[in-house]
Structure formats: structure tokens, C-alpha cells
Amino acid sequence: MHIVDRRLNPGSKSLENRQRFLRRAKALVKNAVKKSSEGRDIKDVLEGGEVSIPLDGMDEPRFRREGGTRDMVLPGNKKFIEGDILPRSGQGRGRASKPGEGDSEDAFRFVLSRDEFVDLFLDDLELPDLAKRKLAQAEGEGIHRAGYATSGSPANISVSRTVRLALARRVALRRPRPEQIAELEAELADCDEDRRAGLITEIAALKAKARRIPFIDPIDIRYRRFETLPKPVAQAVMFCLMDVSGSMTEHMKDLAKRFYMLLYVFLKRRYRHVEIVFIRHTDRAEEVDENTFFHGPASGGTLVSSALQAMHDIVRSRFRPADWNIYAAQASDGDNFGSDSEIAGRLLTEMILPVSQFFAYLEVGESDGNAFDMPDSSLWSLYERLRANGAPLSMRKVRDRSEIFPVFHDLFQRRGKQEKTAP
Structure with missing residues (x-):
């Protein structure tokens, strides 16, 4: 079929x-x-x-003959062969340097x-260094061999099992072997008249029995059977830490939210049951739901350590590092209360980074100028020092909406096992 x-x-x-x-x-x-x-x-x-x-x-792939001798008849054509591009008179294709001149290609719209x-x-995006520390239960489905069945798809016929069952049935029913009939027919050619009649009757009976017992019967056919079984996958949790303090302008908050919305789409699309924890902070941090994280108003001072402390408390209470792959993505304008930088650095180096698979920091700025021209903020300088000491941090700066996609792709692109995250 x-x-x-x-x-x-x-x-x-x-x-x-x-x-x-x-x-x-x-x-x-x-x-x-x-x-x-x-x-x-x-x-x-x-x-x-x-x-x-x-x-x-x-271009469609095709076979072409190279070399050798061929005889061809090309009626009415003494100049071109297959594969040549015929020049067009008048205006060239696409955009040309002058009207009617030049050669270019139109784009194919799809x-x-x-x-x-x-x-x-x-x-080509994935969560970096996803280690299967503890396998979650019934997270996916996999195909598993489950014996044989008497019905199924022709593509799943087990030839060896079918032939073995057919042989067992023929032996049990004592189906005459072709060699046995051939021996009797050879004996019939040399026997006398008294023996001839008996051999003819015996040969006819054996042939009739062989016809009644087929070589392979439908009851012999067996099909390989497969079942879907739960397939364990790795457990992972993503912490989204967003600064919503008064120093974050609407443009900066918009950039941060766009990054997190893209991260949300990526996680929900590529991973079936990755936990996502939303934390927003001013001078104090709180875990919120998805709607509040993206749409709830907030303002106040800035203490980055409050978000890091909240993340540490949640990890300690709900996500054992031995069982979970822990990721974090932080977005901020880089401003922080002066004395808080030391506390934030200590939380990162002693509590957060040792249990994290990946920590990404996105610094957002105003739309005037290039992201590379943004001056280093206090938070950026702190993270730079930590990264220089070997901390597994990935840091990027954005100022415009058009930079969100390239930065996101750069942070989460698939990398080789030995390749380190780019700074």
C-alpha cells in the first residue's frame, strides 16, 4: 500500500x-x-x-557526463550547447548599472x-552544557522493541521468525519432503509391474498431502512489534532576572522584555518541560508569574544582590544542583548601589556560579550610538573582573531592537563539546 x-x-x-x-x-x-x-x-x-x-x-542537482566522445545533432544551432546562458536583449535582469545593460539575479521569494x-x-540553538544529571520521569516517548505480532506492516515482517515457524509447522504435520517424492519417482522408473501400481498410489498421496500443507502459511508470518515507552530527558531550570528599577527607562525595559520573550519562545519550543522562574527586582526582589514579569509596573532603587539572593534561596529550596541543570539570564542597565557590588560578587562566585551550567548577562542602554560604544557600568566592570578570574559568564550589550536577535543567537548557538562560550 x-x-x-x-x-x-x-x-x-x-x-x-x-x-x-x-x-x-x-x-x-x-x-x-x-x-x-x-x-x-x-x-x-x-x-x-x-x-x-x-x-x-x-538549481536542481543533476548528473552530467564529463569527457568521452559524443555525437549530437543540434538542428538550427551552431553556437550553443546545453548549460549555456543565452543573452537577453533589452533590459537586464534585476537591477543593472544602466538601463538595458548589466546582469543580476532576482531574489526568489518564499x-x-x-x-x-x-x-x-x-x-541551531540549544541550552549550553546540558548535563543529564538526573533523568526526569516520563518526559518524552521513545520506540522500543516489544516482541512479535501476527499482524502488522509488511515492512516489519521478521523473515527469520516466519521461516522458523513455517519449518516447525511442516515438521509437525509431516509434510512430505521433495527429496522423498523424488526418490519414489526414481524407484518407479526401474521397478517391475507388481510394485509399479503401489508406487504410483503412494506418490500421488504424498503430492496431495504436500499440496494441502503449504510451504509458508499465513499463520506462520510474524511481524516485529514496537511500543512507545517513556523516554527520560534532562531536568533544567532557567532563572530570568530583570532589573525594573527607576534607572531603567521604558526603552531599556522594552529591550529586556524582548530578550526574555525570545528566550521564553526558545525554551517552550525546543524543550518540553524546562522550568522557568521569573524574578524581577528593584532594591528588593520577588518571584512573579509570567504576566507580572512582562507587564506589571514597578519602580524603585537598585540592589542587584537582592535578585541573586532570591535565586539562591529558590535553588536551595526547590532545585537541588545535583538533580537539576541550572541556567540564568540577567538583564539590567548596569547601575547598582555602590556597596552592593561586593555582596553581588560574593553571591555569584560562592553561591550562584558554582551550581550553574550557564549564566548570561545582557546590559541594555539607550538607543543613541552603538552598543560597543556604551561606557562600562559598575555591574559590567564587576562581571568583567569575575570573568577574568575564570567565572563562566557570558556578557553582551544592546542598544537597539535590531541587536536583540543577533545577541540572543550568539549566546545560545550550538557549540562543540570542547568549545568555550565566547566572551
Whole structure:
């Protein structure tokens, strides 16, 4: 039985052809998705959209004969052979240097669905150093061999088991062997008339019995059977620490929230049951729900140590480091009360970083100028000193919305086992 999938997509092409195209042009489409996402809002990422790839990525693979001698008849053509590009008169393709001159290529525009867009954007992202310290229960499903069955798909037929059962049945029913019948027929050719009639009757009876007992019967056929069983996966928790103090302007808070919204989409899309803990702080910290974290108003002074202390207390009470992979992402404008820096540094070096798999710090600034031109804040200088002493910290600065996607991708891109996180 053959099943042909003829479901249509927005481009009116069969789904299988669409998926084959995406696999072939995946690298080009991924680059186009990243460029397209830089100018989008976070919520727009989930809506899919149109991307453009160069036409040279549309070439179909084909076999070509190289070398040798061939005889060809090309009626009416003495100049061109297969593969030559024919010049076009008039205006060139795409944008040219002058009207009617030059050569360029139009972009191929391709519409991606919401799921395709998000999957391609998150394809090479992952939580760094995800160690399977303790396996959670029933977090996923895996395929497991579960013996044999008398029915199933032809692709799952167990030939060895089927032949073995057929042989056992033939032996039990005493099915005549072909060699036995051949011996009697050879004896029949040389026997006398008295013995001939008996041999003919015996041979006919054996052949009739062989026809009644088939070589392979449907009751002999066995199929390999598979069952889905719970597949354990690693436990992980992500702490989102956001500064909402009075020094954080609306623009800075918007940048921080966009980063966390993208992080939220990434975790929910790539990992089935990763815990997310939202902590926001001014001069005091509190654990809040998702809605309050992204939309609740707040203002006040700044004590970064309050957020770090809250994270430490939650880890100690709910997430044993021996059982959980612990991650943290902190966003702040870098301002902190002067005497608090020493407390924050001690909390990081003694309590937070020793039990964390990854700690990312995002410093947000005003939109005027480049992120690399931002002066070092007190918090940035503190983290720089800690990182210089070997602390596993990743630090980035952003000033504009368009910088959120590249920075996020840089922080969470898939890395080799021996490759260290870039500073």
C-alpha cells in the first residue's frame, strides 16, 4: 500500500515537494530567516512570513557526463550547447548599472508558515552544557522493541521468525519432503509391474498431502512489534532576572522584555518541560508569574544582590544542583548601589556560579550610538573582573531592537563539546 500526501500549503505545492525544497535549500533559507527576523517584533516571529533567497540556490542537482566522445545533432544551432546562458536583449535582469545593460539575479521569494519559520530560526540553538544529571520521569516517548505480532506492516515482517515457524509447522504435520517424492519417482522408473501400481498410489498421496500443507502459511508470518515507552530527558531550570528599577527607562525595559520573550519562545519550543522562574527586582526582589514579569509596573532603587539572593534561596529550596541543570539570564542597565557590588560578587562566585551550567548577562542602554560604544557600568566592570578570574559568564550589550536577535543567537548557538562560550 502506498500513501500519497496531497495536502496543499499556501504556495499550492504538495507538502512533500515543499519539505524536499526546504531540506535542499535549508542553509539559504536559514540565513534569510535570520536576516528577516532582525527587523521584526517578538510577536511577529511566531507568525511566519515571506523570505527571499538568491536564485542560485534553486538549481536542481543533476548528473552530467564529463569527457568521452559524443555525437549530437543540434538542428538550427551552431553556437550553443546545453548549460549555456543565452543573452537577453533589452533590459537586464534585476537591477543593472544602466538601463538595458548589466546582469543580476532576482531574489526568489518564499512564504514560510509559522512553525517552519520558528523551527528554522531555532534550529541551531540549544541550552549550553546540558548535563543529564538526573533523568526526569516520563518526559518524552521513545520506540522500543516489544516482541512479535501476527499482524502488522509488511515492512516489519521478521523473515527469520516466519521461516522458523513455517519449518516447525511442516515438521509437525509431516509434510512430505521433495527429496522423498523424488526418490519414489526414481524407484518407479526401474521397478517391475507388481510394485509399479503401489508406487504410483503412494506418490500421488504424498503430492496431495504436500499440496494441502503449504510451504509458508499465513499463520506462520510474524511481524516485529514496537511500543512507545517513556523516554527520560534532562531536568533544567532557567532563572530570568530583570532589573525594573527607576534607572531603567521604558526603552531599556522594552529591550529586556524582548530578550526574555525570545528566550521564553526558545525554551517552550525546543524543550518540553524546562522550568522557568521569573524574578524581577528593584532594591528588593520577588518571584512573579509570567504576566507580572512582562507587564506589571514597578519602580524603585537598585540592589542587584537582592535578585541573586532570591535565586539562591529558590535553588536551595526547590532545585537541588545535583538533580537539576541550572541556567540564568540577567538583564539590567548596569547601575547598582555602590556597596552592593561586593555582596553581588560574593553571591555569584560562592553561591550562584558554582551550581550553574550557564549564566548570561545582557546590559541594555539607550538607543543613541552603538552598543560597543556604551561606557562600562559598575555591574559590567564587576562581571568583567569575575570573568577574568575564570567565572563562566557570558556578557553582551544592546542598544537597539535590531541587536536583540543577533545577541540572543550568539549566546545560545550550538557549540562543540570542547568549545568555550565566547566572551
